[in-house]
Every structure is written in C-alpha cells, then in structure tokens.
Amino acid sequence: MSPIASETRFRPGVFARLARAGTALAMTALLTSAATPARTQSTLPVESTSIVVGEAHLPTDPLAMAIARELSVNTTVMLDAAINAGSEDELELGIQGFYQGRVFQPLWVSEQGLNPHGEMLLAAFERAGEHALDPQDYAPDRLRDLAGAARDTAALAELEVAISNTFVIYANHLTAGRVKPNEVNRSLNLFPKAPDPSVVLEYVESSEDFATAIDGLSPNTPNYARLKTALADYRAKEAAGGFTPVPEGETLKPGMTDARLDTLRQRLAEQDLFSPGSHSGAVYDGALVEAVKLFQERHGLEVDGIIGKATLAEINVPISTRIGQMELNMERRRWMPDDLGARYVFVNLADQNLKVVEDDKTVHTTRVVVGKPFHATPVFSDEMTYAEVNPYWTVPYSIATTEYLPMLQRDPGALQGKNIRVFSGNREIDPWSVAWSSYSRASFPFTLRQDPGEGNALGRIKFMFPNKFNIYIHDTPSKSLFSRAQRSFSHGCIRAEAPFDLGEALLGPDGWTKAKLETVRDSGERRVIKLSKPLPVHLTYLTAWVNKDGSVHFRADIYERDKVLAKAIAQLRPANL
Known part of the structure; x- marks a missing residue:
C-alpha cells in the first residue's frame, strides 16, 4: 500500500496546529506514563497541601485535585467506541497527558458548572446529525443531566472527564469515521486514523474561535461541505412531505399523452429539477422531457427522456432512501484524506x-x-x-x-x-x-x-x-x-x-x-x-x-457496499457514558 493510502488523515491548516501541539504533549505523556502506569489510582489525601501523581505536582485547588482523582479511575468510560484511533491505553494516556500538561485545570467546566466551551460542545453533540452522525452516540442528555446535578467538585470533575471522553469519540468519528472500512469490507483498502486525543484537546483549547475549531474537525473539503448542505435540504424536503410517487403505467415517450403528468411535474419540482409553470397540459414534451433527462443524468440512467421501468423505479425511490445514501457517503468522505x-x-x-x-x-x-x-x-x-x-x-x-x-x-x-x-x-x-x-x-x-x-x-x-x-x-x-x-x-x-x-x-x-x-x-x-x-x-x-x-x-449500489456499510453502522452499539 502506498503512503497515499496509509498515511494518517490530517486536516490542512487545522491539524497542522494539532501536530505541533501534539509534539510537546506527547513528550509530557511519555514522561509521565513512565513514572505512573496507566490505570494506576493515585493517592489524593484531602489534608495535603500538594499532591503527587508520578512526578507531576498538582496545585491545591479542589477542582483540579478532583479532576486528577477522576482521571485516575475513570478515563476509559466509552473509549472503546473510538473506532479509528489507537488502543484504549493510548487513548487513556492521551487524555491524561493533556490534563497533566495543563496541571489538571478544567477545560469544559468551572466551579459554577458548564463554562461557555462546555455549552458549545454539548450543543455540537446535539447537532451531530448535521454530519450524519447519531447524536445519541454522544449522550448529550446524560451530560446535561450531569451538568444540572453538579453541585460539588467531585460532580464537576466527573462532568469534566465525561465530556472529554465523549469529545474524543466525537472527534474520532468526525475525522476518521465510525467504522474501520477494511473490517467492514475487505475490498475497501482504506485505513483512516484519527489524531491523538491530547492533540485534539490541545487544539480546541488553544483555538481563538472555539465553535469554528469544533466544526473544523470534519473533512475540510468542498465535497463534504456540499453534501452536508444537501443532506440538510433533503431532510427539510422530507419534513415537508417528501417525494410524491408517480403511478405505474405504460412506458412514457416524448409526444405521448398521459394522465400522470401533473404528478410527474410535482415530483420533479420537489427535487428542484422542474420549474412550475414551464410546462402544462397532457402531452409529454418540451420542458418536462428536459427535466426527466436531467433526472436521468443525475441518477446514472440512459439519458433519453423515456420513462420506462428503470427510470420510474428511480423516480419512486423514497426520499428517506436518498437521505440514507447521503449519510453513508458522508461517512466515506471522512475516510478519505482532504488532500x-x-x-x-x-x-x-x-x-x-x-x-x-x-x-x-x-x-x-x-x-x-x-x-x-x-x-x-x-x-x-x-x-x-x-x-x-x-x-x-x-x-x-x-x-x-x-x-x-x-x-x-x-x-x-x-x-x-x-x-x-x-x-x-x-x-x-x-x-x-x-x-x-x-x-x-x-x-x-x-x-x-x-x-x-x-x-x-x-x-x-x-x-x-x-x-x-x-x-x-x-x-x-x-x-x-x-x-x-x-x-x-x-x-x-x-x-x-x-x-x-x-x-x-x-x-x-x-x-x-x-x-x-x-x-x-x-x-x-x-x-x-x-x-x-x-x-x-x-x-x-x-x-x-x-x-x-x-x-x-x-448512483446504483452496484457492489452492494451501501448495504454492507449501513448494516455495519446499524450494528454499532450506542455509546454508554
């Protein structure tokens, strides 16, 4: 496999900063992990004026101490969902490395509860559907419940770590997809890999525009952006009633008359392929034939303006199916390098x-x-x-x-x-x-x-x-x-x-x-x-x-790869924070 196919996928510009930030953080994690094995609980006596975790010294402020305690026992709550990242231990060390590098100061919470960054991130989880992801995989309702119940430092620390764990999964899914392509289908020789958690966390923490930084985790390509926009449009069309089915009938050729033309005009207008008022009457000709040819071109059919079985079948594909195709192909775009x-x-x-x-x-x-x-x-x-x-x-x-x-x-x-x-x-x-x-x-x-x-x-x-x-x-x-x-x-x-x-x-x-x-x-x-x-x-x-x-x-799913991918995604277990 050439370097083109196997290299780690990084976003231009966005992940250039990630890579620079990750160099220092990786060294911090390496040095700390050498002194403190992963998953080793630290002793955090309340009466102590300073706390030692390996060779890292913690300040005495209660929230940072509680975060260190929470990280020592609860850093891998849902990291098994990080499909295209490293091992669970590597993910754990990445998160710990980030917090050790900032002396366990919180990123998402303050002593009063969720801070603005935390609010924006939970809102991003709730809008994950915009990226054809399932918001429930990131349990925003549970995180909001935790935020509402956070009345002391222990609860705030639990919320902080839970959000970071969830964010790592969310970032993994946005940057590299929810499934491993080659494990879903051996004919897909793609091996996307998400960046290290500490790098991602440092990136968003240091970003001047946090909301833009979160959105920037997704593929930074016009192709992905256009498909995301079209997905939103098709979902709006579905909410407005979807596509009107055209009744079965004889093969319709230009010049013929047919009682179904009103329905056909409506159906093509719903997909923005026909301008209402540009054709009328019962004769299939003119602008309506051109609209059908445009439909055929955009669906990989013979472009002849004849509505036979194949064209009618495509016309009558439900809008929900088209939305599903878009969602699957957004996943495929996440597997591909931006450059x-x-x-x-x-x-x-x-x-x-x-x-x-x-x-x-x-x-x-x-x-x-x-x-x-x-x-x-x-x-x-x-x-x-x-x-x-x-x-x-x-x-x-x-x-x-x-x-x-x-x-x-x-x-x-x-x-x-x-x-x-x-x-x-x-x-x-x-x-x-x-x-x-x-x-x-x-x-x-x-x-x-x-x-x-x-x-x-x-x-x-x-x-x-x-x-x-x-x-x-x-x-x-x-x-x-x-x-x-x-x-x-x-x-x-x-x-x-x-x-x-x-x-x-x-x-x-x-x-x-x-x-x-x-x-x-x-x-x-x-x-x-x-x-x-x-x-x-x-x-x-x-x-x-x-x-x-x-x-x-x-286009038609000639190799049934849509079918296989849809099944693999459907079998993913929802995240259990």
Whole structure:
C-alpha cells in the first residue's frame, strides 16, 4: 500500500496546529506514563497541601485535585467506541497527558458548572446529525443531566472527564469515521486514523474561535461541505412531505399523452429539477422531457427522456432512501484524506467515470468500465508511474485456468487466433506438445501471454500504478460497452473510453500529445513511457455526491457496499457514558 493510502488523515491548516501541539504533549505523556502506569489510582489525601501523581505536582485547588482523582479511575468510560484511533491505553494516556500538561485545570467546566466551551460542545453533540452522525452516540442528555446535578467538585470533575471522553469519540468519528472500512469490507483498502486525543484537546483549547475549531474537525473539503448542505435540504424536503410517487403505467415517450403528468411535474419540482409553470397540459414534451433527462443524468440512467421501468423505479425511490445514501457517503468522505494531491486521477467506481484533476479543476473526464460484481474493483489509492503503448497482456491465472484451460483441453490450437502464446518460464511452448487434459486449475504451470495488436485485451495502451491487486487502467477492443449507462463488465481492471485522449491528459506534462502517442501505437512497437513525477490515483466508491453547481447525484449500489456499510453502522452499539 502506498503512503497515499496509509498515511494518517490530517486536516490542512487545522491539524497542522494539532501536530505541533501534539509534539510537546506527547513528550509530557511519555514522561509521565513512565513514572505512573496507566490505570494506576493515585493517592489524593484531602489534608495535603500538594499532591503527587508520578512526578507531576498538582496545585491545591479542589477542582483540579478532583479532576486528577477522576482521571485516575475513570478515563476509559466509552473509549472503546473510538473506532479509528489507537488502543484504549493510548487513548487513556492521551487524555491524561493533556490534563497533566495543563496541571489538571478544567477545560469544559468551572466551579459554577458548564463554562461557555462546555455549552458549545454539548450543543455540537446535539447537532451531530448535521454530519450524519447519531447524536445519541454522544449522550448529550446524560451530560446535561450531569451538568444540572453538579453541585460539588467531585460532580464537576466527573462532568469534566465525561465530556472529554465523549469529545474524543466525537472527534474520532468526525475525522476518521465510525467504522474501520477494511473490517467492514475487505475490498475497501482504506485505513483512516484519527489524531491523538491530547492533540485534539490541545487544539480546541488553544483555538481563538472555539465553535469554528469544533466544526473544523470534519473533512475540510468542498465535497463534504456540499453534501452536508444537501443532506440538510433533503431532510427539510422530507419534513415537508417528501417525494410524491408517480403511478405505474405504460412506458412514457416524448409526444405521448398521459394522465400522470401533473404528478410527474410535482415530483420533479420537489427535487428542484422542474420549474412550475414551464410546462402544462397532457402531452409529454418540451420542458418536462428536459427535466426527466436531467433526472436521468443525475441518477446514472440512459439519458433519453423515456420513462420506462428503470427510470420510474428511480423516480419512486423514497426520499428517506436518498437521505440514507447521503449519510453513508458522508461517512466515506471522512475516510478519505482532504488532500488528494495537486494533480491526481479520481475514479468513482459507482459512477463508472474517471476524471483528471489539476489544482482542484477537472481537466479531463472519460467513461470507464469497472469490475463485475463478482470481480468488484477494490477501493484504494496508489501512484501511477508509467504507461505502456502496444502492451503485452499476461493473462491472469484465474482467467487462464477457468476460461482458457478448458478451451485448450478441447483444442490445443484454440488460442492461436487470439495471438495468445504459451510459456514455461521464459521459454515458449508449442501448445500442441502439451497434454492439457492432465492439468487442472490447481496444477497449471504455464503462463499465457497475448501479443500486442488490435485484438489485445488491453487494447493499445495501459496506465500502470503498480499495486498488490494488479489493477490498472487500459484501452479495450470492446468499445460498445461504453454506450451503456451501467458499465460493470470487467474482471476488475478499469477500461477507459478514448484512452489516447486520456494519455495526453496524463502524460502531457512530460511532453506527450495524443498525436505523438498514436504515432507510437501505429508503429506496432511496444513502448514504456515513465512519468517524471508519480501521479496519485484514487479508486473510490461514492453513490451520492454534489457537484460544484449544486446538482445532487445518486448512483446504483452496484457492489452492494451501501448495504454492507449501513448494516455495519446499524450494528454499532450506542455509546454508554
């Protein structure tokens, strides 16, 4: 796995400060933990004028003493909910390190009860739904009950520590998500990690604008912000009545008359796709057809204006389902790093589209074919390092043994017409000299390799970002599949439409134009072209997103990853403070 995929996710600007603050605090925690093992209760005699915890000296003010006592016995109340953080001991030390570094002074309370920071944080817990999180996971009602009952230093200390514990979980969920992607689904090779608790606590404590600091824990990207805004809008639409279902009926084509058009106009207006008054009557034409085409485009359907079964089914998806899609994809956005690179390739497998991005602007897009559900393309990030014109195709072992071995057993010359040759090591083998019937899927010692040419399964160019999954982007001789709305037909690799246009977009900085690449192609010679600078490639799976123009898009869950993620989140146990 490349550093792009495995590095800890930090917010630009926001977590730069966190990292600086964390250096000193981590040293404090390390020194203190060496003197005082985790979970060791400290002796805090009331009559003492100073209290020693390891080598850390506490002042005599009662609230700080009570916080130290509370931390010694109650620092891991709910830390098992910190899914993408360190171990429970590391979390405990992080919280203790923060308080030891500030000599156990409170952050959220004063002797009078909740301070303004504490009030703002509890309000943030109560509004967690804005981020598609469950407010009850942070038990704001219980914390408010504790605040209301806090009449002495012991109760205030309990409240202080409970809020800090809860905040660590909240920050963990906002920065890195509620579940571990790779444990939910092995095809999701993402490993987000939240920052150390002491770093987060120091960050908010030292921030000049506390409310902004809390909100800044979430992904600092326009994509996340737009989806958050759209989620609020769709929830408001749901509260206003949701989407009106359109009755079943015959396939509706432009020019036909239909009694359902009033309902259809209402339904599309509810999704802001149709302007009331721009169309009337019983004839399906004009602005109403254009609104349906817009709906089809934003839902990954054939854009033909015809309302058949597929389009009607999407129209009648309840708004609650769409809200659920948005919530799941906000979780996915929390798994992703904010900084994808100044220049990168972004493939959305659910959308079956690829884009090349430079300085936050999309400079090239193309349709792609992705893996069949049985050969689902994994989610991961890596770096493109070279392209190959007129490539060989080394047939994957699974394809060689499941598809081609039976053909060779029936006819040893079956692959010659496909320009596929047989090798044993580096030595070419005459297929007629092999007793193919004596080999099986479990005992196949040969390599099958297809020569470059028009019929090559990889087409005439491939783009390599070497990875353990053997996934890459390539041309294909099967061009007809790109005209389909749903394009999941490969064995896992990504087939690109107009690959030499893509080649110019990817290799242009190194002086390669489309014409220059096609000249190499036409020569028939195999040519490896190295990129002067590795190019980040991100394979993602997003079934809901919002474009810069504010348009909300949804896609079918072709790999049922929404279903798996929704189940994993539903099985999370509510936090038990």
